[in-house]
Amino acid sequence: MATMRRSIAAVIAGTLLTAATACAQTGGGGNGGAADGNYPNKPIELIVGFNAGGSTDTGARLMAKALEKKLDATITVVNKPAANSQVAYTYLSRAKPDGYTMAAVTFPSAIITVLDESRGANYERDSFVPAALQVVDPTAVAVSPDSDYEKPKDLVNAAKKNPGTIQATTTGVASNEHFALAQLEEETGAKISPVHFADGATDATAAFLGGNADVLLGNVSDMQQLVDSGKAKVIGVMESERSPFLPEVPTFTESGYDVEMSSSRGYAFPAGTPDEVVDKVSTAMGQIIKEPEFQQKMKDAGLAPKYMNADEYASYWDETSAQFESLLPLVKEEK
Template structure:
């Protein structure tokens, strides 16, 4: 062996040894994970659908990990403040992130101002659950069906408006899709900072329609303060068996869910991702977990890490079409 070849061999040996040491260190970290409390960041205020899913999940995750799991709310900027915090966190599995479909919608709307990459800066760990929305109106509108509401909107468009609990939320995109598919682009969509103030004005008649998760809207429907015209899922909800889907109401291609997932920062060791994903699978399969989620209008929709990533890509492409057709712009 020549001196040059010996030097090359030594260099390769050192590199390979270094890689092996790093791999061993990563394996050791994964095997001991977690050794301290894990934080789940929720990028929205307490009390909403995302927060509720995160807290139900966290209670189960602490049993799986045999470690404390803390839910931390970092609300603001349509969820982007909390997302940015997670994107910049250590990739060690101790900072996790639960959000809804808005995580994949924001990059399509805030193209210039968003400060992270919703795909590259995160690891898609597991999809957890999904829920159809309730399409409701206050009784004062006098609509008894979706077609009845469309007729009223077309007859007097200046009298009506749609509410949404958050810009870029599933409810916002659902409202936009409903309006453009029915040639009702002149009906304004009013932005609220959360479901509570939007529902308050909807019940009061200041706005006349809304698509919103069952968790927040169903109590008002059950109390007779809102009239449910339809649900946005592919099938009727067992919580509202007499309420038709939008497909049954004449919009044959309309299907919309708000879905909820678990992410971590990019580059979390694969062994930790696998551990979290397997824990998610067991949690979402538990009968009491399914039962509790069903009372809030959610259904089992677990997907493993690889399938969740593919699902996100497909949903993002679908949202892009809706946003372009409805001409929704921010920057």
């Protein structure tokens, strides 16, 4: 763990130097032209804490292209993948709060990097000003097509009868899937053993398809292709409402279990960004997300559109933080 902390710290240190240099080049401090009524009047940098081509990056690039037209602006997407987006969030927290640097924000990464003190994050929740939510992607539970499990109750009963013998994939310790298992255990008493794949969903899926895990946990958007190809059977979605991507699959809520877990993707500015800038971007994003053509592009990319304005997103962020904080002791016990 100490080695991991040193590694993360080294990466972030380099990023902070870059951010400091950028601030120096732009004059540092103040709001530039952000609050003078002419915003935006120069290029906007949109930071993404994951590699190009992933679902977060895809959604951000769709939004950037549409937002350019809506705001008559130039928006450059910059990928800073490292440390579960901690590098990207650190960069954002140190950026000039003039409206010209924003970042894609994903849960649980933005929350866990703050709650887990071992990560040594030098930012906190109040370091960011939420702008808008774009995507809510519920966690889905899949098994092999020939499995006897057909619905959430089948899995829960089997896990309670043989605690710890069923293995389920996660994309790492304190990942969304890890929290989902902790919440399921807290709600039902069913003990399912996590198998962590810190390099992401691709490795987790490969292990599941190779028979090295009994259950695959992942975003609904990542399950569609597996279902269509007959390689997996989704037996439940951890949400209060059924997913439009898998409308025939029951939710855990309707199955009698108060279990809801989703990953989400939105946008934020550094603290201190003028309210009028945040509101302008938030309103523009809302208009974009509600456009049928944009919604179709998102659905084609496997992304479930869900708009929240700045205030709604801020409340959602705080509520989700409280949820993860309550589950964190259970997750730490599983390390």
